[in-house]
Amino acid sequence: MKNNIKYLVTAALPYANNYVHIGHVAGAILPPDIYVRFRKLKNDDVIFICGSDEHGTAIEMASILEKVTPQEIIDRYHFSNKKAFEDLGIRFDIFSRTSSEIHKVTASEFFLNLYNKKLLYQKTEKQLYSEKEKRFLADRFISGTCPVCGFEEARGDECENCGSNLSPLELINPRSKITGDTPVEKETTHFYIPLADYQEKLSEWLSEKKNWKANVINYCKGWLKSGLRDRAVTRDLDWGVKVPVKGNDGKVIYVWFEAPIGYISMTKEFFIGKNEPEKWKEYWSGKDSRLIHFIGKDNIVFHSIIFPSMLMAHGGFNLPYNIPANEFLNIGGRKFSKTRGNAILLRDIVQKFNPDVVRYTIASIFPENKDSEFTWEDLQAKNNNELASILGNFVNRTVVFAKSKFGNVIPEFPDSGSHMKENGILEHIKSKADAVADNIENFRFRDALSEAMDAVRSANKYFNDSEPWKLIKDDKEKCSAVINTCLEICHSLAILFEPFLPFTSDKILHILDKDTSGLKWENIGKRVLKSGTALGENSILFPQIEDSTVKELNLKYNIGIDPGNSPVNVEDTNNMNVISIEDFHKVKLRVAKVLKCEIVPGSKKLLRLKLKVGDTEKQIVSGISEHYKPEEIEGRLIIIADNLKPSKIMGIDSEGMLLAAKKGGKLKIVTVDGDIEDGAEVN
Ligand SMILES: [Zn+2]
Incomplete structure (x- = not known):
């Protein structure tokens, strides 16, 4: 008997300022395609929704730098990515875009629904403004010195060097990325959504999700534990969905708020195309319908916390039934990255290989529970030893x-x-x-x-x-x-x-x-063929992939080559006692606050330090009492190696080691320049 369940399956919307790479495919694109194809074979009622995410600062920025319109940027990537997905056999029911008219209308209506119910509030704050360009400079329009690591080219939203999340006002010596000018601080007013109002309902809803993947549930718990903060829903930008409330010229709806509404507008668009303009509601609101978001782990918070809060605020929509997020696919021990030249673009790999070989290889290493590794050797082996033989x-x-x-x-x-x-x-x-x-x-x-x-x-x-x-x-x-x-x-x-x-x-x-x-x-397993039927032409389904092909691709994608793009020289490595960045990252260095410090009775050199490191408290014993008096250290921020194996020093537990510089008889503890919260990672 056929059930009445409707499956509404979405794949994370690729951002239209780049060509998609196979990391995206492994995270959020191929898993739902397999899932939906299976459901269709089972004759289930399922639709598969995706499209390009086409607003936001990165696209506006790219258009300014390239001196073309944002439309040209998004057209370039939207159509190319769409074609690459087709070539891989990804069978969306619709692959649309958030720059469409129907999306603008849907997102505006959604915003107004919350605004009219007074679920948004306005707040005036200072932001960076360029007098010369006559515009507020959103995060990516700013660069400056990272307050955490001192990197001089940090972005307004993040430092690519140390990975810290930043806000433009935190940058030292901020400057416009376009003109290089120093911006001024100027007041601007924005709409906010008080996410804390949804915290309790979210916790309750998530606690019922017994069949969700552990990685997703753990992320959510982490977010809820630290408490949800209010989030700005609008920003000062040209490119985007205009704020549909009078007196807000020059402001658009923030892309994090507007993009997931794309799932709704694209479902609408799909059914309008089928001449059933009301039918989308059955999938978004029907009691037997299941909304399933396929995403990568970087998107978990948006799909499991923020978008559900928005849907609760709006009312009338189902919340996600499941969010089977994947971890990351890496290559050569590293994340895919355009700057490292190791990003394998989907459009390239489907030209080079039988798309089914690509699908098979990626599916067999889906990062379902932890990060996984793509290699060309593996693709060759999967083709030659499994698919072919x-x-x-x-x-x-x-x-x-x-x-x-x-x-x-x-x-x-x-x-x-x-x-x-x-x-x-x-x-x-x-x-x-x-x-x-x-x-x-x-x-x-x-x-x-x-x-x-x-x-x-x-x-x-x-x-x-x-x-x-x-x-x-x-x-x-x-x-x-x-x-x-x-x-x-x-x-x-x-x-x-x-x-x-x-x-x-x-x-x-x-x-x-x-x-x-x-x-x-x-x-499957039934006899359905008619004897006597003539067979069609046979061909080799999976021709062998040669070693030379693998070699050529490793060279092309800089695999086995260091990030500076020069081949790793084994001799140098030995002589200089060089370690890899991966080795360095094994040591977790953190900022700790010294709560209490005392001399260890009966010892000449030892101090016992009680520390606060973010959420945890620990103690360490350090041989520095000839150099520091306890009261000189109390209250200070120091750097510790946080993940050192605990040891006992004079019978006292020591759970880490503080960093100090030493020369001759002199010793000075390493501390932090300026104010930062304890628990901060040191890179
Ligand atoms: Zn930094």
Whole structure:
């Protein structure tokens, strides 16, 4: 019996100031495509929504720097990304954009709904303003010296050197990125949403989410624990959805508020296109509908805390049913980054390889529970050792046999005789399909894929054990039963793998003279082929990938090359006792506040320090009492190695080490320039 559940599946909206790379694909694009394709095979009611996120400072900034309109920037990336997704076989029901008219209307209405209910408030504050450009300079329009690490090119919202989140007013020597001018502080008034008002409801709602992934729940708990802060909903910018309240010229709705509303406006647009303009409501408000957001971990807070708060404030919408966020996909031990030249763009990789090989490789390393690593060697191995030698091999040997021994048609499955093994293998494939289904329904795509591959291994074993090459001479009827069954297995595999390898699925169906339109999950393990049907043309599904290709790609993407883009020189590394940045990051350095300090009784050198490090308190014992009196240290901010293995010094626990500079007989503790909260990370 068909259920009434409607699935509304969204993929994180790619930002239209860049080409998408395979990290995006692994995080938020391919998992929902597999999920939706599976649901469609099950004949479930599902729609798949995505589009470009086209507002915000980065796009306006790029347009100014390139001296083109924002429209030119977003057109460039929107259409390119859309095409790359199609080439990878991502089958959105709609891939729209937040610059559309319908989105502007929907976002404005949403804003006004909250404004009219007095759920937003206005606050006047100082922001940086350029007299020359006659505009407020939003975060990315500003650069200056990072107050944390002293990096001189820190952005107004973040320091790329130390990773600190910043606000433009915190920067030392701020200047306009466009003119280089020093801005002034000027008052401006903005709308805010008091997120704390939703904290209790959110906690309650999240506490019911027993089936959510642990990483997502943990992020949410962390956010809720530290308390939700009010957030500005508007800002001073040209490019965006204008604030729909009089007296707010030059202001737009903040992109974090407006972009997720894109999911709603794109659903509307989809149904308007189908001439059912009211139907979107069934998916957003129906009691049997499930809203599922696929995202990367950097988006968790927006989808699990902020957007749900907005939906609660508005009313009439379902809250997300699940948010199966992925962690990050890395390459060569590093995050994908344009500046490092290691970002593998989707549009490039789908030109170079069979898109199904790309899908398979990425799906098999989805960062479902922790970060994972992409390598070209792995892609080669997945193609050569799994896709070609297991799946490709089974289809090929079956079809070649039928072509040469049974006149290129599907042989009969004889009525008479015992077919225990023949029926048994189909039942086995069916049971594997159940395992695949269970895994996909619970967002365990890696396990699903490995179960599917196991099914093909069993099929190969069945082929080998049946020895059709002998049967063809001794018992042609039995041979006919075996090859017929193997072709039925090919058909089952075409369904089973369709969510993962849609192009391959298509090719297999073409060989079997079937089309994709009637593909149904429930037909896996069933006999559906008509004997006597002529087989279509066979081709090698997965040609080998050569070592030389891998080598060439490692060079192209700077893998095994240091961030300075010069090859790592092993000799230098040894001589200078150089460590990698990864090694350095193993030591967690933090700012600690000295709450109390006392001499350890009976010792000459030791001081015992009680410290506050963010949320935790700890004590360390340090041999500095010849250099400092306890009262000279109390109340000061010092730097400690926070993750040092605890030890006992004169019977006292010491849980870290303070940093001090030493030369000759002199010792000075390392401290912080200016004020910063204890617990701050030191990089
Ligand atoms: Zn910094």
